[in-house]
Amino acid sequence: MCGIVGYVGKQKAAPLILEGLKRLEYRGYDSAGVCVAQGGQLEVVKKAGRVEILAKEVAVHRLAGTTGIGHTRWATHGGVTDANAHPHLSSDGKFALIHNGVIENYAQMKTFLARRGFTFQSETDTEVLCNLIAYHYGKEPAAPGQSRFLESVRKSLRHVEGTYGIAVLCLDAPGEIVAARLASPLILGVGDGEFILASDASALVSHTQNVVYLKDGELAHVTPRGFALSTLDDVDVSPVVDRITWSAADADRGKFPHFMLKEIFEQPAALENAMRGRFSADGSTANFGGLNITADELARVERFMFCACGTAWHACLVTEHLIERFARVPVEVDYASEFRYRNSPLDPHTLFFVISQSGETIDTLAALREAKRKGHRVLAINNAVGSSIAREADGGIYQHVGPEIGVASTKAFTSQLLLGAMIALYVARLRDLSFNDGVEYVNALKSAPDLVRQVLKQAPRIKAIAKRYAQSRDMLFLGRLALFPLALEGALKLKEISYIHAEGYPAAEMKHGPIALISEHCPTVFFAPKGELFNKLVSSMQEIKARKGPIIAIVTEGADLPKGLANEVITLPACHEAVLPIVASIPVQLLSYYIAVERGCDVDKPRNLAKSVTVE
Numbered sequence: 001m002c003g004i005v006g007y008v009g010k011q012k013a014a015p016l017i018l019e020g021l022k023r024l025e026y027r028g029y030d031s032a033g034v035c036v037a038q039g040g041q042l043e044v045v046k047k048a049g050r051v052e053i054l055a056k057e058v059a060v061h062r063l064a065g066t067t068g069i070g071h072t073r074w075a076t077h078g079g080v081t082d083a084n085a086h087p088h089l090s091s092d093g094k095f096a097l098i099h100n101g102v103i104e105n106y107a108q109m110k111t112f113l114a115r116r117g118f119t120f121q122s123e124t125d126t127e128v129l130c131n132l133i134a135y136h137y138g139k140e141p142a143a144p145g146q147s148r149f150l151e152s153v154r155k156s157l158r159h160v161e162g163t164y165g166i167a168v169l170c171l172d173a174p175g176e177i178v179a180a181r182l183a184s185p186l187i188l189g190v191g192d193g194e195f196i197l198a199s200d201a202s203a204l205v206s207h208t209q210n211v212v213y214l215k216d217g218e219l220a221h222v223t224p225r226g227f228a229l230s231t232l233d234d235v236d237v238s239p240v241v242d243r244i245t246w247s248a249a250d251a252d253r254g255k256f257p258h259f260m261l262k263e264i265f266e267q268p269a270a271l272e273n274a275m276r277g278r279f280s281a282d283g284s285t286a287n288f289g290g291l292n293i294t295a296d297e298l299a300r301v302e303r304f305m306f307c308a309c310g311t312a313w314h315a316c317l318v319t320e321h322l323i324e325r326f327a328r329v330p331v332e333v334d335y336a337s338e339f340r341y342r343n344s345p346l347d348p349h350t351l352f353f354v355i356s357q358s359g360e361t362i363d364t365l366a367a368l369r370e371a372k373r374k375g376h377r378v379l380a381i382n383n384a385v386g387s388s389i390a391r392e393a394d395g396g397i398y399q400h401v402g403p404e405i406g407v408a409s410t411k412a413f414t415s416q417l418l419l420g421a422m423i424a425l426y427v428a429r430l431r432d433l434s435f436n437d438g439v440e441y442v443n444a445l446k447s448a449p450d451l452v453r454q455v456l457k458q459a460p461r462i463k464a465i466a467k468r469y470a471q472s473r474d475m476l477f478l479g480r481l482a483l484f485p486l487a488l489e490g491a492l493k494l495k496e497i498s499y500i501h502a503e504g505y506p507a508a509e510m511k512h513g514p515i516a517l518i519s520e521h522c523p524t525v526f527f528a529p530k531g532e533l534f535n536k537l538v539s540s541m542q543e544i545k546a547r548k549g550p551i552i553a554i555v556t557e558g559a560d561l562p563k564g565l566a567n568e569v570i571t572l573p574a575c576h577e578a579v580l581p582i583v584a585s586i587p588v589q590l591l592s593y594y595i596a597v598e599r600g601c602d603v604d605k606p607r608n609l610a611k612s613v614t615v616e
Ligand code: F6R
Pocket: 309, 310, 311, 312, 313, 355, 356, 357, 358, 359, 360, 361, 364, 407, 408, 409, 410, 492, 493, 496, 612, 613
């Protein structure tokens, strides 16, 4: 949420910052702004709206300075206005600040500062922090050898309750940036004679792949000569320089009109990457390098607990089904946002997992911390290498699907389903699952990329179906067992990008309420795979048909629906139970995408949303 970019180097800062902001726009797109130190001034240009609006404004301002900061905003405190856009200046004009996060005690600080003559132009918590830095700067000089700029930021942050990723400019130190983080991501790119700060690697990877991931409570003091890290308690930190394994091309849209469509079509390759090198030599089970738990310890686990948010929570539900079905171990799934406050009793033999694409979702991070606080080992399924969750988990599995830019998660979701299925297999083979069943399961997982390729070929047909239903006001998604979470996911995907009201339910629950919605104006997307419950699914469909509800049926090969029952039929290749949720994801992703496009929605930047929810 919110994107941050900072630059210290020899090039003009503004074009570089704008390029970074464009790449970060998926993090927040309410407003954008840039500040450059030049000619004894901190020049700020900021506008409500998208980065392209800001770029036009910057073009008339001749920003030539080589040190600067920029921001894309997802509004928390204060509406979407030019005044509330970042960067914010302190009222004495000495400091400019960009901020991602929430300062919870900003109201007390504001009262304190107002009494001392500071004034405010915006309703934001960020402007308050900026003035607090100015207050500390004016109060006392730094000790010999210390940077007064750095120390005033450090002192101010000691008073902050809440979360932040910040970058600060100071008029008296025009070639420098001080940055800091607490529960909001911040990365320092180390280039050749230049440094780029960003909240997300995609903003800097075209300049350097060498990065330092700041940790919570750390500050970075960046100057043209180098950088130094220290803590809030003023202890020096030795930096660890990591290398990003993907390149700028991976974060480009290429020939696709939207990132979401690109990422939908990347799924076969993404699945191959997620499973590569993760099967045993005998081809009967999965292997995970980084789980940091022995097979003996895993075999003794009596219960699993999975926590996540949104789409990743749906991946937890599918994983629950597969672990219980194949490994016969009970699993509980909770929303991370609920678990963190619920004080749920955790049995000592419970193994705790979190799933998060970004690894920065604040609720999931808080759930992880809560479980650790209770003495539990926490493992993570996570895509973003070096993320907070990856660092704080005791072990885990990287998804390896490259950057996901589309706000609506697609390739990250199916790779989470794949890894969940692999965990189920691994645990099942430590228990009762036979060698032959394990081999069959592994072969099925290996076939997933090709099965997904087959479904993607149906995109033109799904597009035609989408056109017919794009003007619906409501839609229902129904499924059972491992496809019930897919019904939830289909409904979430549709509502978030097309703004059609949609609900997902277990198919048999329909008659306990949602059936009241059924009419000729409310289509139902119905997962009806061949299997033991097929006849019951057909009965539920008949109940919809009797009430004139249009049906878009998603079936598997060999599942023969009574003629005329469904208005549309999308047929998936027959496949193993562990692979079916992955394959069944594709038509609902495509359906949502094409409906949203047909309605003229901004698919990659849906209203009110942003990728990676780093505020509560
Ligand atoms: C929906 C979507 C969100 C995320 C959720 C968790 O398409 O992307 O629901 O799944 O915000 O995000 P991560 O996985 O980054 O923790």
